[in-house]
Amino acid sequence: MSQPLPNHLLRLLLVEARWTGGELARAVNLAAAECGIRTTYDRTSVSHWLAGRRPRPPGPDLLAEVFSRRFGRTVSTADLGLDRPLPRQRGPATWVPEPVDTREELTLLRQLAPQPPHGRALVGSVYSIAALSVPGWPPPFTPPARPTGPYRPGIADIRAVEEMPALFSAVDARAGGGLARRALASYLAHSVEPLLGSVLRPVQHQRLLVAASQLAYLCAFMCWDDLLHGAAQHYYRLALSLAAEGGSSTDYAIALRGMSVQALMLGHRRQAVHLSEGAVAAGTGVDPLRRAFLHGQLAVSRAVEQDRRRAPQTLSAAERFLERAGSPASAPVGAYHLAALRHQQAEMSAFLGDRRGAVAALTDSVHLRPAEERRSLAVTLARLARLQAQDGRLDEAVATWHRFLDARTTLRSRRIDRAVTELRNQTRPYRRLPQVDALLQRTASPPR
CATH class of the missing domain: 1.10.260 (434 Repressor (Amino-terminal Domain))
Structure with a gap:
């Protein structure tokens, strides 16, 4: 040998x-x-x-x-002497947008869909900085060839897909991304993708594309919540492609915003600002509620970049849009309300060094959070407890952590699991205190 x-x-x-x-x-x-x-x-x-x-x-x-x-440039596996080149990646330093190719993104669906018996296909996709280079709205786009096959789905098939975003969104909000992401990935690959390749009237095809874009966005968000960032990025890009083909600037902007949130979580600050600015630009014609949704993320990303002038201005714009929206409308993607605004205000304040202001805003967010948004409540409580502890308010932090552990009992989310690990790490120096020892003992038991 x-x-x-x-x-x-x-x-x-x-x-x-x-x-x-x-x-x-x-x-x-x-x-x-x-x-x-x-x-x-x-x-x-x-x-x-x-x-x-x-x-x-x-x-x-x-x-x-x-x-x-x-x-700051693309290095392929071939450049490394490892044979297989990475497809269609361009250097992140130049931010060269790639054309939208829906069919190319759809080919990934069956590869990413969980396969029996273990359903592990979502794990293993690599998050790519180069893949964050996406065009603004309207993107350069060449419609794919229309299918000519014999299958003609009925209007009931289209309506069924349109009802699914609300269903999966509700499950995600109540139980976390870990519960339904495999089911949604399989539904996209085995039910939605064949419909997209079928013969449809133009209006029906557009409706299907918009619903599919929302489902891809939700699948991305669930993967992100379960810390599967490579898979999440693939689904965000698919959501962009479907929204572009369907002519939906709203869903395109929402997907860009999601990519910005993910990039910020992973520490890619410049890219997060770029994506959130693109989201706001794409969403200039959308309803006030979603404009608030987009501006809130832009405010946070600018705060991370220490833009002390524009970050508060952008958050004020989000608040004005939210006031114009009146009563928050229920929406499977892009839903926004005062609790979410206060959470983003807290993140902005924390990044700009105003810890007390962040604690006050998070406290408001907890009080305002709708009961059905269990995962978001747990995330907010965990963030509030960490800031209270950093501010020297240990008794308040312990009480908030107990509320967090109460909220987490029904959740399946690696983001929440990671918050439990952070809780242990932050409180371990104080474990000789009876209240902290009791808290740590509670974290040692799995949630019921």
């Missing part, structure tokens, strides 16, 4: 990046963790790669992604 040849391409890139083998391994492990993948690479792993061994998937794609981030 012949020995593998040393990987000189990888070695040259490692030198260019000024990384040690251990630093490269840590970067890959962090990128994997973004996607819900646990890897334990170390400098020995890197030595094996340099000697010519090819890491198992998704290792090559993870390596390409971390080098792309390091250099």
